[in-house]
Amino acid sequence: MMLAGAEIEDGGSVSYKEDSGNVAMSLPRAKAQEKSSPDQHIKPRREPVDIHFSNITCTVSLGFNKGHKQILHGVHGRLRPRQLIAIMGPSGAGKSTLLDVLSGYRISGVGGAVFINGRGRIMKNFKKMSCYIQQDDRLQGLLTVGENMTLAADLKLPTSKDKYEKGEIIEEILTNLGLYEHINTRGAQLSGGQRKRLSIALELISNPLIMFLDEPTTGLDSSSCSQVVELCRTLAHQGRTIVCTVHQPSASLFAMFDHVYILAAGQCLYQGTTKNLVPYLEQAGVPCPIYHNPADYVIELACGEYGEDKIQVLTSKAENGRSLDWFEDPQAIPSMEALRKQYPLSVLREQDAGPSVEETPQSNQRSVLIKRGFLKAKRDSTMTHLRLIVNVVVGIMLGMLFIDAGNEGSRVLENYNLLFAILMHHMMSPMMLTILTFPSEMSILSKEHFNRWYSLGSYYISITIVDLPISIVSCAVFSVIVYTMSSQPLEIVRFSMFFAISLYTVLVAQSFGLMIGAAFNVVPLEVVRFSIFFAISLYTVLVAQSFGLMIGAAFNVVNGTFLGPTLSVPMMMFAGFGVTLRDLPPYLYWGSYISYLRYGLEGFIGAIYGLKRPQLECNQAPYCHYKHPRQFLSEVSMSPDMFWWDVLALTVFVLVLRVAAFLLLKWKLNAVR
Numbered sequence: 001m002m003l004a005g006a007e008i009e010d011g012g013s014v015s016y017k018e019d020s021g022n023v024a025m026s027l028p029r030a031k032a033q034e035k036s037s038p039d040q041h042i043k044p045r046r047e048p049v050d051i052h053f054s055n056i057t058c059t060v061s062l063g064f065n066k067g068h069k070q071i072l073h074g075v076h077g078r079l080r081p082r083q084l085i086a087i088m089g090p091s092g093a094g095k096s097t098l099l100d101v102l103s104g105y106r107i108s109g110v111g112g113a114v115f116i117n118g119r120g121r122i123m124k125n126f127k128k129m130s131c132y133i134q135q136d137d138r139l140q141g142l143l144t145v146g147e148n149m150t151l152a153a154d155l156k157l158p159t160s161k162d163k164y165e166k167g168e169i170i171e172e173i174l175t176n177l178g179l180y181e182h183i184n185t186r187g188a189q190l191s192g193g194q195r196k197r198l199s200i201a202l203e204l205i206s207n208p209l210i211m212f213l214d215e216p217t218t219g220l221d222s223s224s225c226s227q228v229v230e231l232c233r234t235l236a237h238q239g240r241t242i243v244c245t246v247h248q249p250s251a252s253l254f255a256m257f258d259h260v261y262i263l264a265a266g267q268c269l270y271q272g273t274t275k276n277l278v279p280y281l282e283q284a285g286v287p288c289p290i291y292h293n294p295a296d297y298v299i300e301l302a303c304g305e306y307g308e309d310k311i312q313v314l315t316s317k318a319e320n321g322r323s324l325d326w327f328e329d330p331q332a333i334p335s336m337e338a339l340r341k342q343y344p345l346s347v348l349r350e351q352d353a354g355p356s357v358e359e360t361p362q363s364n365q366r367s368v369l370i371k372r373g374f375l376k377a378k379r380d381s382t383m384t385h386l387r388l389i390v391n392v393v394v395g396i397m398l399g400m401l402f403i404d405a406g407n408e409g410s411r412v413l414e415n416y417n418l419l420f421a422i423l424m425h426h427m428m429s430p431m432m433l434t435i436l437t438f439p440s441e442m443s444i445l446s447k448e449h450f451n452r453w454y455s456l457g458s459y460y461i462s463i464t465i466v467d468l469p470i471s472i473v474s475c476a477v478f479s480v481i482v483y484t485m486s487s488q489p490l491e492i493v494r495f496s497m498f499f500a501i502s503l504y505t506v507l508v509a510q511s512f513g514l515m516i517g518a519a520f521n522v523v524p525l526e527v528v529r530f531s532i533f534f535a536i537s538l539y540t541v542l543v544a545q546s547f548g549l550m551i552g553a554a555f556n557v558v559n560g561t562f563l564g565p566t567l568s569v570p571m572m573m574f575a576g577f578g579v580t581l582r583d584l585p586p587y588l589y590w591g592s593y594i595s596y597l598r599y600g601l602e603g604f605i606g607a608i609y610g611l612k613r614p615q616l617e618c619n620q621a622p623y624c625h626y627k628h629p630r631q632f633l634s635e636v637s638m639s640p641d642m643f644w645w646d647v648l649a650l651t652v653f654v655l656v657l658r659v660a661a662f663l664l665l666k667w668k669l670n671a672v673r
């Protein structure tokens with residue numbers, strides 16, 4: 001079925017045509033013909049907005065003692081509703097910076113003012129009506145198009161809407177954007193153009209009035225470029241203001257934009273309709289040669305290829321963006337006063353009445369994010385499957401290497417090495433995994449958080465909860481394998497019963513002490529030992545993960561990969577392995593207090609050789625120096641009854657590192673802006 005009001009062009013695509021206020025989507029012919037449903041949800045439900053910006057400056061620091069650089073030099077401009085506007089200019093002209101400032105993404109070092117419908121911008125309200133789609137598609141690659149959309153709808157639409165209402169909206173958007181047939185395709189398997197359209201589709205769920213897109217055509221072939229720009233144009237003509245940065249469009253792509261805003265070294269060269277660019281250049285005394293793409297020519301001018309003086313001429317002619325002479329109908333452009341009259345303050349009252357920051361309550365955000373986290377964990381072979389496999393394989397290898405070392409008096413030192421190796425395993429694998437994977441999550445977090453999908457708190461709680469079961473299972477599998485293979489003190493039946501208790505105690509962290517404390521009197525000693533061993537292992541994993549999270553939040557993959565293991569070396573030194581705590585020089589003893597591995601090792605030793613462990617068997621050697629566990633404990637200078645202190649210290653580490661990682665994340669999200 002044909003779209004209402006659509007016309008077929010030579011290229012086989014369908015152009016938009018306004019027909020009594022209805023605008024049909026412009027899609028390639030085949031897709032357009034499939035479309036039949038009216039696009040009722042996709043149309044803006046609010047009055048369009050008129051954006052005016054004045055004297056915008058942006059200065060960045062070049063680092064300590066290196067001074068500052070001014071990127072934008074007091075530019076002005078007007079972004080009219082129902083327009084697709086391109087910000088163009090050579091590389092480094094400040095296009096992305098201007099887009100960052102206009103979208104509210106960049107806040108530090110920014111000067112000037114932005115007005116919405118004649119009044120100073122109120123960031124809270126502005127964010128409710130706008131969205132920012134960055135250049136790199138920050139999508140959940142493991143989830144299908146349908147899942148991405150459903151989860152976004154659950155986060156962005158009011159909870160009062162049921163799944164059928166949300167489903168209708170999703171179907172409509174996907175159909176209109178030509179993505180419906182890819183509903184079951186995973187994000188990572190989409191083509192560049194489809195990914196871009198999915199990024200737009202995700203933001204369209206909340207039906208924004210203003211959309212900012214950073215280089216939506218970069219990396220796409222010409223047909224995908226046209227599709228994306230045509231889509232943006234249709235969305236704009238429905239009543240939105242859509243602003244894109246574009247690098248160097250072809251003549252046909254350039255003609256698809258309604259307006260252009262051209263920058264050269266942070267100053268405005270031209271602002272007006274696409275059609276008026278050629279007459280403007282002619283009037284400025286730099287006519288565009290015949291058969292030359294005006295977009296190419298103006299970029300060459302902006303690069304200074306025809307002389308720096310031409311840039312000066314154009315900048316002063318455009319009055320650095322103040323001049324509206326080259327707009328469609330300059331006389332019809334309302335003044336700021338007229339806009340204020342047209343949009344009375346009661347509009348602001350309506351905007352204030354909506355949700356304060358995010359669209360849905362925190363409890364909903366958390367449950368949707370947890371659902372999303374588990375779905376991703378199920379699909380992610382690195383984070384989940386590989387992690388489990390590594391724990392099994394390393395567990396078996398260590399078990400084989402130290403087989404039966406746990407109950408033999410002549411192998412106490414070997415067993416000590418095993419305990420330290422276990423600690424290393426628990427420290428390195430979760431820490432490195434977090435350091436390597438978290439930075440890629442960070443870019444998605446930054447986009448979704450900025451576009452008001454959810455709060456940082458909800459995100460943080462959800463990642464903590466989602467990871468816990470995987471940590472517990474991998475740790476349990478590893479512990480059982482190593483513990484049994486190396487013949488640490490154990491009675492299988494009792495161990496199984498109390499293993500459940502130890503797992504439960506970890507899950508319910510607050511009641512950890514209470515549970516084991518209550519159980520201590522009745523639990524067979526061997527199971528207590530295993531529980532302690534397991535708890536210490538799990539705590540070490542949690543501390544190492546928190547450490548990884550903190551580094552992952554603060555640094556990129558390269559720096560994080562360097563810093564994680566490097567910072568871990570002193571932790572190992574101060575743990576009491578190699579140099580026992582007794583032999584540590586007094587002036588370095590403080591190091592043992594800040595090494596979480598020390599508490600881990602002490603906890604392990606307490607579990608295996610503490611709790612009044614009787615004399616060990618001595619079958620494999622004529623003389624066993626450490627037959628009496630007390631003797632060994634005194635030589636490594638570890639007290640057998642420090643378990644609760646160790647747990648307390650590790651708990652403090654988990655809490656401090658988690659809080660520090662949260663604060664770092666919060667700082668990072670704002671610092672990049």
Ligand SMILES: Nc1ncnc2c1ncn2[C@@H]1O[C@H](COP(=O)(O)OP(=O)(O)OP(=O)(O)O)[C@@H](O)[C@H]1O
Pocket residue numbers: 060061062069071089090091092093094095096097098247
């Ligand atoms: N945080 C920063 N610190 C230092 N310089 C910066 C910073 N951000 C941007 N710049 C510089 O400001 C200039 C403008 O950057 P911007 O990314 O806005 O340019 P652009 O026109 O979008 O370029 P491109 O088309 O290549 O993306 C560039 O020279 C860039 O190196």
